[in-house]
Amino acid sequence: MKVPQAYLDARADEIRTAALRVFVLKGVEQATMQDIAAEVGLSPGALYRYYPGKEQLVQAVFSFCHEQNREHMQAALEGRGSPRAALFSLGRLVWDRFRDPAALEQFTLNIDAALSAARHPDALAEQVRGLHRGVVEQLAELARAAQANGELAPDIDARAFALTIVACVDGLRLLFVEFEGELDTEGVYETLGRMVGALAPAATKG
Amino acid sequence: MKVPQAYLDARADEIRTAALRVFVLKGVEQATMQDIAAEVGLSPGALYRYYPGKEQLVQAVFSFCHEQNREHMQAALEGRGSPRAALFSLGRLVWDRFRDPAALEQFTLNIDAALSAARHPDALAEQVRGLHRGVVEQLAELARAAQANGELAPDIDARAFALTIVACVDGLRLLFVEFEGELDTEGVYETLGRMVGALAPAATKG
């Protein structure tokens, strides 16, 4: 009983991964269950043993992508050192993902998910928004810590700062997707880094 | 004979506007010609008098959205004054659009178009990318002018700077769409403004 369950889960993961590939390649709506089945090497009917329908499979893929993002974020935020150092090491981690060949796919799906969320006010949408809000909140927390530590000008609105950073990352990902990876992401990293650095209190500078 | 032509054009615009609404609501792929026809109050067959098919209607809508964006941008870039002032007045204009109730729809479509472009390497995709590239280029030009004018640190990579700004704007729009307009866009404006201001050469500061 236990081994089969493990097998089932592994198969479900396999399907979800294949679905992600197909979704990225053809778009969520254009991808057919046949496509996905062919990608896993199963028959179309078999998919329904693991997911009740296409919609649920889509949700599973979306959730997975956001979970991945969240984990990356989480790992980065747990870094030690001063808040400012943590912020920069977080930035480094986020930017390193642009080099991951799989990232293009996941970014695409994230954006697709965001659009979906904007259109269907269902549970998934709220979950996706919740994840995003969490990230902003944690970043704001980090900003506040940096302010307390004298590494960020105290008259900056921490939440707005966090939102700006998140917007910049999300926007870069959107552009990255649009230009299929041909983008000077490092230049943006440096520019943004300088901008953030320039927000340090006057005394700290130099 | 003259009036009819005007009526026809008006009808074509009506259809395009209705299509935009439906596309935003349900997504481009999910939106059916029936949906659009119902939105205009016409029969499905009638649409084909004005657009040869769904694809062409989609292109018309996308083109319209991008054209709108381009015009806003163009108008802003023509502003007089120092490069720095131009940059800020441009920013003001860009941000004011967040208050336009129609903007949410257009941003959604722009993102949809970007995703489409990422997936189908057709003429439309290249057109969309071209528009984006043009914007970055003009912004970079402005940055270079600002550097020449001693308003921006000379060791900043103008293109990377432009890309950063564009990413921030696009990302904010993505978040704006995701959160259905409930977003502190002004906070980001101020933060970004401060960041840009902080990039001025040391002497200018104070």
Place this chain on the structure above:
Amino acid sequence: MKVPQAYLDARADEIRTAALRVFVLKGVEQATMQDIAAEVGLSPGALYRYYPGKEQLVQAVFSFCHEQNREHMQAALEGRGSPRAALFSLGRLVWDRFRDPAALEQFTLNIDAALSAARHPDALAEQVRGLHRGVVEQLAELARAAQANGELAPDIDARAFALTIVACVDGLRLLFVEFEGELDTEGVYETLGRMVGALAPAATKG
């Protein structure tokens, strides 16, 4: 009141002629009322003043074609001279039509009509069959006259002979249509002529 009626009839003829052209070009089913209207230089709606619907227009065209054929035939059969001479002069007339540029069209329509007749057991079908039967009957009569005149072997079945000739003509028209006029129709004329000639009673020969 009289002049308008003449105009109406002229217009109806114009439409029927245009319809024939379009039918031949695109096939009866593929031809749209729009196509036909465009060919006459009228609006689609106007056609309905002259014909209650497409079906009736089709019937008018079919009837016209068969009437044309019948008239050609009739004219030929009224020729003077011996039955044998009448038969050959009739043949000459029939074959001369292969040189008429409009004939390809009419043959095509005749075959189309024959197929239609085979499929719909309606009044038109019976009318078309009646026309064909009449032709065979008149030809058989001619054959009988030739036999009485000692120009055709008396042990030939006159109806079968007539049917053979008609089959040959219809078959050649079918081939003519299939090969778009690139066909050695004269060779067939000569061969058939020789065959018929060879059926003369032994004594007559030489």
Place this chain on the structure above:
Amino acid sequence: MKVPQAYLDARADEIRTAALRVFVLKGVEQATMQDIAAEVGLSPGALYRYYPGKEQLVQAVFSFCHEQNREHMQAALEGRGSPRAALFSLGRLVWDRFRDPAALEQFTLNIDAALSAARHPDALAEQVRGLHRGVVEQLAELARAAQANGELAPDIDARAFALTIVACVDGLRLLFVEFEGELDTEGVYETLGRMVGALAPAATKG
């Protein structure tokens, strides 16, 4: 795995046969995929497992009909004996098909195909024409052999002779279709046989 493939092929044949029936009944253009599906007892969508679209199904049916005709012809042409005997035994075989209940359908389709070929200058059209040309050529060859053997007057144009025979057969089939099988085909056989017989060189006669 082997049995399924056989079943699939059988189903494809079943569909093709049903399509032929429907095509004959309503005409190729008028026949809908729904009609055909209903005739086989399947749902419309199921047809697309076996044929990629209506056009391909039409081609399959046309090809089948022509193939049938070609095989009949081929079998007949392989007959032994003198060229003259071969010609007559071929005639017998061709005429025997008029007694085949399925022939009416196939003739109808052949004519439909010929009309199609006349209108659409596509690959199918050329294939159909090629088949016809081949038949004429083989018959001409037979005629030449008959001439060499002293069974046919040497001053007859062999190709024109072949064309005449083919025209007669095709025309009879057209009439056969038009009159739904109520036709004295045997009378034509005898008359044509006599005509051909009468073309023998004078010496051979008697």
Place this chain on the structure above:
DNA sequence: CATGAATGAGAGTTCATTCAT
């Protein structure tokens, strides 16, 4: 458990026909 043939609703699209102008 897996298969894959079959389903059937619904997509985009066409076109004979109508009717307000």
Place this chain on the structure above:
DNA sequence: GATGAATGAACTCTCATTCAT
């Protein structure tokens, strides 16, 4: 009478989903 924009039913074709094997 003529127009041509509008209709809406019907077409071909797709695909999420089911179920007998």
